[in-house]
Amino acid sequence: MQIELTHYLLLAAVLFSIGVMGVLTRKNLIVILMSVELMLNAVNLTFVAVARYTADLTGQVIVFFVMCVAAAEVAVGLAILISIWRHRGTMHIDSVKLLKW
Amino acid sequence: MIPVSLTDIQGVLPETIVVIAALAVIMADAIRRGHSGALLPVLSVLGLAAAGAAAIFLWGTSGTVFNGTVFADGFASFFKVLFTVIGILTILFSPHYLKITGVRLGEYYALILTAVFGMMVMASAANLLMLYLGLETMSISLYVLAGSQRGDVKSAEAGMKYLVLGAFSSAFLLYGIALLFASIGSLDYEVIGTFFASDFHPGPLLVSGLALLMVGFAFKVAAVPFHFWSPDVYDGAPTTVTGFMSTGPKAAAFVALIRVFGVALAPASSLWSGVLTVLAILTMTVGNVVAIRQTSVKRMLAYSAIAHAGYLLVGIVAGTKAAFAATGYYLSAYALMNLGAFAVLILLNRRDEGSYRFEDLRGMGFAHPLLGITLSVFLLSLTGVPPTAGFFGKLYIFSAAVEQGHIVLAVVGLLNSAVGAYYYLRVITLLYMAKPEGESIIVQPAAYRFALVISALLILVIGIFPEQLLRVITLAVP
C-alpha cells in the first residue's frame, strides 16, 4: 500500500483530537500544557506532510516558527505555574477557585 | 543577494522603533534595578510616540513589503497609531497603579511595548503565518502581564487561564491555517483572495479550515460561545492590564478579521456570513444580559466588553468598505472610553483587594468632580448617547448593516445597546444620586489627570466632529 497525503492528514487529525480531549478532560495544568503541545504537533505534521506532497518547502519553514512559539508558550506557562505553586502548592484547576473555570 | 531593501525597513519602521524602545526599557531596568523612578514609563511613552509619529509619516504608502508578507498601507498605519495611543494611555495610568498594588516589575513596561509590537504585526500581516506570529507575540506578552501582580494569586491564575485558553485557541487557529494551506498551497492573503475570487467550489477541506479559523478568531475576540475565559481573565488581571487587554488586542484581532474574512475571503462570504451573524447576535445579547447581573464593576465592564465585540462583529458581517471604516472608528472610540473607564475605576477603588464593588462608587461623582465627569463621559459613550464618539461609532456600524439589508441585526444590536444603558447608567446613578460612604481622599497624579481629560475630550471631539477621522479611515480601508 502506498502512503498518501490522506494518511498523514488523518493521523494528524487523530493526534489533534487527542490533544483537544486532553485539554478538556484533564485538570492538571501541566498535563493540559502537554496536551496543547500534542495539538501543535498534529498541526506541524499536517504542514510537513503538505510540504512533502506539494514539494513546497513553505510548510517546513512554518513548522520551524510554530516550534519556536510552542517553546515560548511552554516557558511562560511553566513560569506562571511556578508562581501559582508558590501561592497554592497545587496545580489543579480545581484549586483555581478564585476564578471560576 | 540582499533580501532587504530600504522600502522594507521603512514599511516596518514603527514596529522597529517599538522594539528598540522595549530593549532600551529592559536595559534601563537592568542597570537601575528598583531605582528607575519615572525613567521607564517616560522611555516607553517616548518610544511609542516616536513609533506613532513614524506611522503617521508613513501615511500614504501602499502595497506590501518583505516579499508580500507585510502590508505597508494606510489601514496598517491607522491601527499602528491607534495601538501607540492605547499603549501610551495604558502607560500613563500604570505607575500609580503599580505603586498602590506594590508591583515593582520593570519588565511591565517592556511587555506593554512588545504587546504593542505584536498588535502592529497583526495589523500589517499580509500572510497567515505573520498573523499567527504577531498574535502570539502579543498574547505571550499579555499572559505575563496578566500574571504580573505576583502578590496576588488571582493575577497568576488569570495569567494561567489566559495562557491555557489562548494556546488552545491558537492551536485551533493554526489547524485552520494548516487545512487552508493544504487546499490552497499558500498563506498569502493575496493568493487566498485570488483563489476565492476565481471560480471555485468550496471543498470540504476548505470549509473545515475556515470553520477552525473562525473558532480560533471567535476565541480571540471573545465571541459567545467562546467567551467564557474573558470575564475571569479580565477580572483577575491587574486593572491597567485589563484595560489594555480589552482594547488593543481586540482592535488587532478585528483588523485581522477584516483583512482575512472581510477582504481575502470576501468572495466566499456566503460560507461564513451566516455563522458570523449568529455569533454577533449571541455575543451582543449574552454579553449584555450577563453584565447586568454583575456585582463588581470590573466584571461588569468585562462582560460588556463581550457585548461590544458583538457590535463590532456586525461591522464584519455587513462587509462593505463603509462597514470596515465604521469598525475602525468604533475600535478607536472604544479604546478611549474603555481604557478611561478602567483608569477611573482604579482611582475610585477604595478597598485594597481590588474588588471594585458598585457600592464603593456611591456619591463619588460630586466628591471628585474630575473623576465623576470623565467617568460619566466614558460611560455615556459606552452606552452610545450622543454627542459622544460611542454613539457615532454605533450609528455608523449599524447604518452599514442597514445598508446591506441586515435590518434584524441592526434592531437586535440597537435594542441591546438600550439594555447596556441600564448597567452603565446604574454606575452614574451611584456616582451622583447616592449618599457617599464617609470621606475619601483620592490621589490623582498629574499624568493620570492629563490622560483622563485628554481621553474624555477626544471622545467628545471625535463624537461631535467625526468627519476628519472618518475621512482618514475611509481612505485607509483596503
Added chain:
Amino acid sequence: MILSLCIALPAATAFLLLLLPRLAAQAVRWVALLGTLATFIVSLVMFANFRAGEAGFQMVEKQPWIASIGVDWHLGVDGISLFLILLTTLLSVLCIISSWSSINERVKEFHFFFLLLETGMVGVFCALDLFLFYVMWEVMLVPMFFLIGVWGGSRRVYATIKFILFTMAGSVLMLVGILYVYFHTTDPATGAHTFNLLVAMEQAHYALEVQRWLFLAFGIAFAIKVPLFPLHTWLPDAHTEAPTAGSVMLAGVLLKMGTYGFLRFCLPMFPLATMQFVPLISVLALIGILYGAMVAMVQKDIKRLVAYSSVAHLGFVMLGMFALNIEGLTGSLLQQINHGISTGALFLLVGVLYDRRHTRLVSDYGGVAKVMPVYATLFMIIALSSIGLPGLNGFVGEFLILLGTFASNAFYAVLGTAGIILAAVYLLWMYQRVFFGEVSHEENLKLKDVTLREGFVIAVLVVLTIWIGVYPDPLLSRMQPSLELVLSRFQAAGVSQLLVP
C-alpha cells in the same frame, strides 16, 4: 442664524456657568436667568419675523456638518414648530425663576443641566435633518436623567432609570427607521444618501408594507414620549419625582416632542400607514383619556394627579391629530401649546405649595383658600383652563379637537367628551378638598401667600391662558397653512377618499 442662536445661547450660557465659582449660587441664578431670557427674546424676534400664511419652512439654515455621510446642520421653522419653540423658551425662563429658592443644593450643576436641556429641546423642534433631530432627541435625555436623578424626590433613581430605559428602547427603533429612510433618500445635488428631512419627505413613496414598519419604528419612539396608553407607565414616576422645574419641562415640552414627531415625520412621510393605524391610535388615545382621568381621580398626591391628567390631555392631542382633518390637526397642535401652559402652571403651583409644606398629599391640606387667597385664585383659573372652560385656552383646543373627531368618527367624539367631564370632576374635587372647608391642619394656618416672584411666574401663564382663550387667531392663522400642507400629503398619496368614513 436666528435659530442657531436659539440653540446655541442656552448651551453657551451653560458652559459659561461652569466658569463661575461653585459657591456663587446667586450669580449662577442670574446668569442662567439672563441666558434663558436672552433666548426667549431671540425667539420672540424669530416670531416677529415669521411670515404668517406661509406653509413651508422659514429662516432655514444649512451648513455641512458630517459631509461624508450627508449630515447637515439644517434648521428651519414652520407653523408647527413655531409655537413649540416659543413655549420652550418661555417655560425655561419661568422655570429658572421658579427654582430661585427651591433649588439650593448644587445650584450650578442644576442650571447647567437645565440649560443643556433647553438646547436639546429647541434643537429637536428646529432640526430639519434626521440625524440632527435624533442627536438632539437623545442629547436631551442626559440632562433630564440628571435633573430627575439628582434633584428629584425620594424614588428619583428608580424614576429616572425607568424614564431613560423607556425612551431609549423607543429611540433605538427610531434610529433603525431613520437609517432605512436615509438609504432610500438620495440628494439630487450630489447623488449621495442624505439625512435631509425635506428631501426625505419629497422622496417618501414607500410601499404600504414598508410604510407600516417605518411608521411603527418611528411611532413607538414617539408614542412612548407622548405617552400613549399602554406605554405611559414611566410618566407618573418621572413627573412626580422630578423637581418642579423638571416636571414643568417634562409635561410642558418633552411630551410634545412625541406628538410633534408624529406630526412632523409619521403623518407626512407614511400617509398610507397612518390611515391604517388611525383606529388603533384613536382607541389607545381614548383609553388614555378615560384611564388617565379615572386614575387621576383616585390619586392622593397632587403632583401625581396632575401627572395622570397629562396622560388624559395628551390622549386628546392624539385623538385630534388622527382625525386627519384640518380642525382636528389645528386643535391638536393648539392643545399641545395649551397643555404646556396649563399643566406647566399646575406643576409650578404644586411646587409653590410643596416648597412651603414639603408634602403633596391632598389629605395634608384643606382650607388653603383662606390663608392663601391669591394662590387659590390663580390655581382656580389654571384648573379651569385645564378643564376647558369657555373663554380660556383649553376650551378652544378641545373644541376644535372634538369638532375634527366628530367629522371623522362621531363615536370617538362622544367618548372624548366623557373625558372632559371626568377632567372637571377630578380637578374640581381635588380643588375642593385642598382649598375649601376649614383649615384642618395647624401647620397650614401659617402658610404665606405667593411671593411676588412666584406670583409673577404664574401670572404670565394665566395671562396667556386668557389671551389664547379669547383671541386664538394669531396662533391658528400661523399654524393652519403648515397643517394643510401635511394634509395635502394625504391627497397626494391618493387616500383622500378614505378620510370620510
Added chain:
Amino acid sequence: METILFAAFALASILAALLTITAPAPIASALYLVVTLFCVAGLYVLLAAPFVAAIQIIVYAGAVLVLILFVIMLLNLKPVEEKISIPWHAAGIAVAALLLLVVFLTIMSVSSLLPPASPLPSGYGTVGQVGRLLFTKYLYAFEVVSVLLLLAVIGAVALIRKPDAGETDAD
C-alpha cells in the same frame, strides 16, 4: 518499507498520545509525550524533512520536555486524584470525538483530490534549502519570532524571580 515505518510510527504516536493524556502521574505523561514527539520526528524523516526532524528532537524533546520534567521534579508533583465530574468528562470526549469525526470525514471526502507524492527537487528539506526560504521570504517573520523568544525569556524570568524587596507578597 515506508509503509511499515509509517504504520509503526503512526500507531506508536497515537498510543503514546493517548497515554499522555490519560496517565495519572504528570511525569509519566511527560515521558509518553517524549515518545510521541520522537515518533512524529520519525514521520518527518519519512516526509523528507530531516532538518525539521532534527529540530523536533533538539528543541522539543531536548529543551521543552526537559523543562517540563524539570518543573515536575522541582515541584515534586505526585499523581493526585483529579475529581472531574462525569458529565464534564464525557462532554470533553464528545467534543473531541465530534471534531475528529468531522475532520476525518472531510479528509476522506477529498482524499482523491489530494496531490500524490511528487518527485522532489534535489536538496529538498536540507538545512540550506530551508534556511534560504527562512531568510528571504520569511525574514521578517524570523525577526518577529526572535522578539517573541526574547520576550518569553524576559517574561518567564520576571514571573519566577523572587519578588523584589518592598514588593508586597500577600501569601
